[in-house]
Amino acid sequence: MNGLEKELNRGLEEALKVIFESIGKLLKGIFLGIKQLKNLKYLIAFGCMVGIAVSAYFLRGFIFKIEAPIYIQRLIYLTFLCVPIIYLVCIGNVKDKIQEKYRQMFKEIEFKGKDNKYPYFLGVREADKKLIYTFKSNISIDEWKGNKGRLETAMNCNILQYEQENNKKVIQLTTVPADFKIPTMLKWDDQYIEQKDGVIKLGESALQQISFDLNRVPHVLAAGETGSGKSVILRVCLWQMIKKGCKVFMIDFKGGVEFGLRYEDFGEVITERKRALEVLTLLVEENEKRLALFRQMQVKNLAEFNSRTGKNLCRIGVFCDEIAEMLDKTGISKEDKPLFEQIEGKLATLARLSRATGINLFLGVQRPDAKILPGQIKNNIPVRISGHFADKAASEIVLGTTDAGNLPDIKGRFLFKVGNEIIQFQSYYFDDDTMLHDVDVTVGGTLTEMKEVKKQVKGLDDIKIFEETPKVKVKKLEDAEGFDLNFDYNSMWDDALKKGGDE
Ligand SMILES: Nc1ncnc2c1ncn2[C@@H]1O[C@H](COP(=O)(O)OP(=O)(O)OP(=O)(O)O)[C@@H](O)[C@H]1O
Numbered sequence: 197m198n199g200l201e202k203e204l205n206r207g208l209e210e211a212l213k214v215i216f217e218s219i220g221k222l223l224k225g226i227f228l229g230i231k232q233l234k235n236l237k238y239l240i241a242f243g244c245m246v247g248i249a250v251s252a253y254f255l256r257g258f259i260f261k262i263e264a265p266i267y268i269q270r271l272i273y274l275t276f277l278c279v280p281i282i283y284l285v286c287i288g289n290v291k292d293k294i295q296e297k298y299r300q301m302f303k304e305i306e307f308k309g310k311d312n313k314y315p316y317f318l319g320v321r322e323a324d325k326k327l328i329y330t331f332k333s334n335i336s337i338d339e340w341k342g343n344k345g346r347l348e349t350a351m352n353c354n355i356l357q358y359e360q361e362n363n364k365k366v367i368q369l370t371t372v373p374a375d376f377k378i379p380t381m382l383k384w385d386d387q388y389i390e391q392k393d394g395v396i397k398l399g400e401s402a403l404q405q406i407s408f409d410l411n412r413v414p415h416v417l418a419a420g421e422t423g424s425g426k427s428v429i430l431r432v433c434l435w436q437m438i439k440k441g442c443k444v445f446m447i448d449f450k451g452g453v454e455f456g457l458r459y460e461d462f463g464e465v466i467t468e469r470k471r472a473l474e475v476l477t478l479l480v481e482e483n484e485k486r487l488a489l490f491r492q493m494q495v496k497n498l499a500e501f502n503s504r505t506g507k508n509l510c511r512i513g514v515f516c517d518e519i520a521e522m523l524d525k526t527g528i529s530k531e532d533k534p535l536f537e538q539i540e541g542k543l544a545t546l547a548r549l550s551r552a553t554g555i556n557l558f559l560g561v562q563r564p565d566a567k568i569l570p571g572q573i574k575n576n577i578p579v580r581i582s583g584h585f586a587d588k589a590a591s592e593i594v595l596g597t598t599d600a601g602n603l604p605d606i607k608g609r610f611l612f613k614v615g616n617e618i619i620q621f622q623s624y625y626f627d628d629d630t631m632l633h634d635v636d637v638t639v640g641g642t643l644t645e646m647k648e649v650k651k652q653v654k655g656l657d658d659i660k661i662f663e664e665t666p667k668v669k670v671k672k673l674e675d676a677e678g679f680d681l682n683f684d685y686n687s688m689w690d691d692a693l694k695k696g697g698d699e
Contacts, residue, residue, distance in 0.1 A: 224292070225288035225289050225292070226284045226285055228289070228291045228292055229283070229285060229287045229288030229291075232284075232287045232288065232291055242280060245279045245280040245282075245283040246280050248280075249277050252279075256273055259276070260273070295316065295317045298314075298315070301350050301351070302315055304350065305343075305346045305347070305349075307343055307346065307350075308333075308335075309333050310334060313334065314333070315331040315333035315367075316333060317329070318330040318331060318366065326356070326371060326403070327371050327372075328368055328369070328370050329351075329369045329371065330366060331366070331367055334365065337358055337364075337367060338616065340358055340367055340369070341617075347369075348374070352373070353371035354371060354376060354402065356371060356403040356619070357369070357370040376402055378400070378609070378620065378621065378622045379622055380607075382399060382608075382625060383625050384435070384624040384625060384631060389436055389439055393440070393502070393511070394411040394412075394499060394554075395410075396408055396410060396433050396436050397432075397436065397624070398429060398610075398612065398621065399429075399432075399608070399621045399624050400622055400624075401612075401620060403619075408614060410511070410556050411498065411499050413578040413579045413614055414555075414556050415547055415550075415556055415558070415578065416556070416558045416577065417559050417560075417561065417564075417569075417579065417581065418581040418582075419560070419561045419562070419581070419582050419583065419585075419590070419594040420562070420581075420583025420585070421562065421583060421586070424583030424584060424607065425583060425607050425608040425609075426517070426562070427454060427517050427560065428608060428625060429581060429608070430517060431626045432623065432626045433513075433558050434446070434459075435631060435632075437511070437513040437556075438462045438635055440511070441508075441637040441638050441639050442510055442511040442639070443511075443639055444464075444512070444515060445463060445464050445513070446459055446463060446464070446466065446516075447515065447517075447522060448465055448467055448517060449521040449522060450518070454517040454518070455515075455517070458628065469539065473542065475514075476543060476546065478644050479514065479550075479555055480542050480546060482512070482553075482555065482642055482643055482644040483545075483555050484549075485643040486509070486554070486555075486643060487549065487553060489501070489643070490552060490553065497552040497553075502640075507640075507641075508638065508641060509554070509640055509641060510639055510640030510642060511554040511640070512554065512555045512556065512642070513558060514546070514557050514558065515558045516557075516559050518560055518562060519559045519568065520563065522543075523536065523539070523540050523569070524567065543557070543573055544570065551576075557577065559577070563590065566593075569593075578615075579614055580594050580595055580612075580614075581610050581611070581613075582599075583603070583610050584600060584601075584603040586601070588600075588601040595618060597618065608623045608625060609621075609623075
């Protein structure tokens with residue numbers, strides 16, 4: 197073979213390569229374009245293109261009457277006939293370019309599956325100012341969540357939600373732009389109160405209202421540096437419990453500073469350790485009775501018990517704004533130690549055993565270290581709310597991650613964690629002066645007789661607190677005299693045995 201032939205062969209090979217590559221690209225473009233037709237917008241446009249091609253076919257007579265050389269007439273006619281294919285190739289190529297962009301993006305942050313493949317971009321759509329991306333990959337949802345920070349930086353957005361489709365390969369990321377801001381002030385409104393038993397609202401994230409159900413997740417820990425808004429968020433919970441007719445106990449060893457006199461109209465404010473132990477002991481007793489009753493009745497939780505029996509066995513909330521006041525044993529005397537230990541023991545028992553019985557703990561803490569919050573209490577508290585912590589170790593203790601270190605230092609801004617999901621939200625602002633107003637609810641009964649110790653507040657009459665702030669006047673908790681039982685435990689027990697036997 198001489199030099200010229202070699203040259204010719206090489207040229208031919210090159211030409212064939214280019215032709216095959218072009219045909220390949222064309223077919224790929226058509227294929228990707230057809231896939232895009234799942235989108236209604238593209239489908240309608242494609243319908244129009246088919247309409248143009250069909251019209252060209254029927255009106256070809258006009259095209260061939262155009263004053264132009266025949267090859268131009270044919271070219272125009274052919275172009276019209278090919279309009280749908282050209283359209284498919286165009287939309288297919290656009291999609292191809294976007295897919296390549298995301299492939300590069302995942303490559304840069306080395307986010308790929310065990311099969312070494314990067315997630316495949318399937319599409320993006322807009323819904324209510326949010327962009328919802330869909331990707332296909334062999335990467336588990338937990339890995340997506342675990343790489344949240346890197347993904348957000350690469351995509352220049354905040355990821356609000358991860359949803360996996362049934363086949364587990366397709367994941368949807370709901371996002372807002374990186375500069376999207378959650379409002380810094382959201383006032384509480386009684387209209388937010390959910391009628392359903394156990395549902396408590398906390399505030400709003402960029403995506404939704406944040407709430408949880410005490411029937412599923414019974415205890416709450418709110419942690420944050422001083423001034424982050426823990427007391428406010430605990431009051432938001434407390435107010436909802438009151439309005440839903442629950443009994444509430446407020447533990448406040450700062451001499452009633454946290455829960456002032458007005459709160460005494462809604463439940464017992466406990467200011468002494470001995471009384472705290474008494475009440476916690478009664479609650480443990482109540483819990484044991486409830487457990488036995490529920491087992492007998494074969495019901496899962498308080499809501500189911502009440503709906504099955506038509507009774508109004510009440511939900512009970514124990515609120516403590518600063519558990520360090522109650523549990524921190526640093527520097528206490530030998531004589532006081534047993535009292536501290538007993539309180540801790542009762543609290544741990546409740547945290548562990550009152551999941552279904554409707555006795556719920558709402559605890560606030562400023563500095564969550566193991567000395568203050570033992571694991572046996574913390575590990576049984578499923579709802580974690582954390583404000584900003586400069587100290588990442590504190591964030592680790594509350595959330596199991598360092599995320600609270602990156603949270604903006606805004607009053608009322610918290611991270612909410614139940615299970616693995618961590619969501620940033622702004623808590624509702626609850627203002628005692630405007631919010632503590634008349635309530636007209638029926639508080640349910642208890643199984644254990646819990647005599648409330650009515651504190652004599654010296655000079656209360658002189659203060660005339662209700663006249664100064666008339667909105668605060670309470671109409672009437674049905675059992676305002678204390679927790680004397682309009683609840684007949686014996687007949688309840690008989691009923692329970694009967695119903696249990698009937699099952
Ligand atoms: N959700 C909110 N929205 C706007 N401002 C808030 C919110 N929550 C709290 N604040 C503001 O922050 C102040 C401090 O809140 P709060 O007393 O609840 O903090 P804290 O974390 O309990 O502090 P400490 O641990 O010192 O008791 C409030 O007086 C209020 O002005």
